[in-house]
Amino acid sequence: MTDWAGDAKNASTDGEFVRDARYISDRIVASVPAGSGPQPMPGTDGRVGELLWPAEPGRYRLMAARACPWAHRAVIVRRLMGLEDAFSLSLAAPTHDVRSWNYAGVYPDGLDPVLKIPRLQDAYFARIPDYPRGITVPAMAEIVSGKVVTNDFDQMTIDFIREWGPYQRAGAPDLYPDELVDEIESVNELIYPKINNGVYKCGFAGSQEAYDKAYRELWEALDVITDRLSDRRYLVSDHLTLADIRLFTTLVRFDPVYHGHFKCNRSKITEIPVLWGYLRDLFQTPGFGDTVDFVQIKQHYYIVHTDINPTKIVPLGPDLSGLLTPHGREALGGTPFGDGTAPGPVRPDEQPTAGHNPLYPA
Template sequence: MGAYVAGGSEFNRDTNYIATRITADGRDGYPVEPGRYRLIVARACPWANRMIIVRRLLGLEDVLSIGFCGPTHDQRSWTFDLDPGGVDPVLKIPRLQDAYFARFPDYPKGITVPAIVDVPTGQVVTNDFMQMTLDLSSEWAAYHRDGAPALYPEPLRAEIDEVARRVYTEINNGVYRCGFAGSQGAYESAYDRLFSALDWVSDRLATQRYLVGDTITEADVRLFTTLARFDPVYHGHFKCNRSKLSEMPVLWAYARDLFQTPGFGDTTDFVQIKQHYYMVHTDVNPTGIVPKGPDLANWLTPHGREALGGRPFGDGTPPGPTPPGEQVPVGHGAG
């Protein structure tokens, strides 16, 4: 997150990312190797949050290290202000842009997270968030933990891709289309598109526990990170206010079901989420004031979705405890 193009009154996301891939056969020059790469994220960012969730569900923590940027950034770059001295302890850089410039000295685009960096060279490999989670599921399969779920199972890939595409264009990106609209007409059109899509996923989820099949897949990860940010940020900050998530019964139960599943709620940092949006988007919120609400304890209430059946991890098992140093800080979650 961090790059967008405001063309006219409608918000358009710049989707021309670094398309290099880390693959099992190394065809782009970057073979999958344990310990070679570092995933750089910010907990605030929904696209980065997806990578955090998938890495945890698949058990890749010991294979792919992780570095956390702080929740805010300036015009230049995400920064490592959570680390001692403001420097990433592995890459030894204060700004993520240093890894981008190491590979592309004249890199002209936004410095976005998530990004994967090649530790030996200090160079960014990819920031293509649409492909990165899929590759963790497929190209990194040899290093998945025992009991890792199939988040992108081959028989369901076409349907997952189709659902994920609509979730991305209409919901993940739809909230931004509302928030950064430059005219009343553009905003109202974006608002209608967003809630039409939320009604669509709500109808789909009314009779099935997960978006595709009877287990958690990539499609659910992609929808969850937007739903988690809906009431704390998008409802007010981005004017997505037809209703709160907590007022949409099916989606609210679905979101709580996932939140209470290991890998989802335990990677969600509501404090950093609110700090990022309300402090960085000074064009939307010039005062930089971060709202105190909403009360988040309701995320932990019973959801009743078990009645729809489904098996969260299929034939697999839940991930183990969050590794030391990767836990969401106390007081930053729900409850």
């Protein structure tokens, strides 16, 4: 069985959802000369998952999907860092089958226009024939070979920030500064297992006991985060960091999907003043809300998860226009980009579909 992102999912004996976190963990880095081939990571034999590839503009394509929160992180970081000219963006259709994400209805003839493939699995199989794990987004594919280089969603975003410096825009913010890394990762030790993945533990629980445990952990963590954000504008420091991006992609999906579909229903985000203000603040910040497609998000979860929603009926609500209302969090101090600047407008060919986001009315 695969979950919505194509990650293999298993249930423990007590019905707890367990995410398969084994990835192709090659990295794209600045220390390998442009134009060269991949090199073994120090101390390895250079097998798949142990290679370093050069950060070279025009060489790679980011394979993503609007629906996926893990891919959404990569899309946000690419935009904030101004890497649109460094590597192109491929967006899959919002739904998939057991074989993988596909491009039906997205591009002419249902083919990715650069890699010329109908399904993401083709890029995985080009690298590893009969790839046995989940066909996941995000992934970075090498254009010439058509092969997936890495699908390690977390390390990928860190490397976008740290390894692509010469190709970033002027004014790109430092989302992962050395002096804040320990605190960012400390916060992530709460956010990833209990919030980002915690909503899935609720939604895919195979027993009442597993659901109850996941639900309690989710809300205990959200309470801690609410308290943390009650007197500070951002999770770490006085400007945006990767910690805020990691949390945003879950919070922005919470009321449209996780609250009802995954039974995470103690409260809606709109009913929690601190989190609702924080979410509006981020949504209205260039690079965040302008990357969201709520229709595709809902289509994905409600259509793909037939074990949870066998009718495949996609809800019309909730009303999301409130995301554009004043949030007042400027009073807490800080500035979104620190010493950096905001990114420019979204490229026309990368904008969410009109009518799928309050920033892009029909």
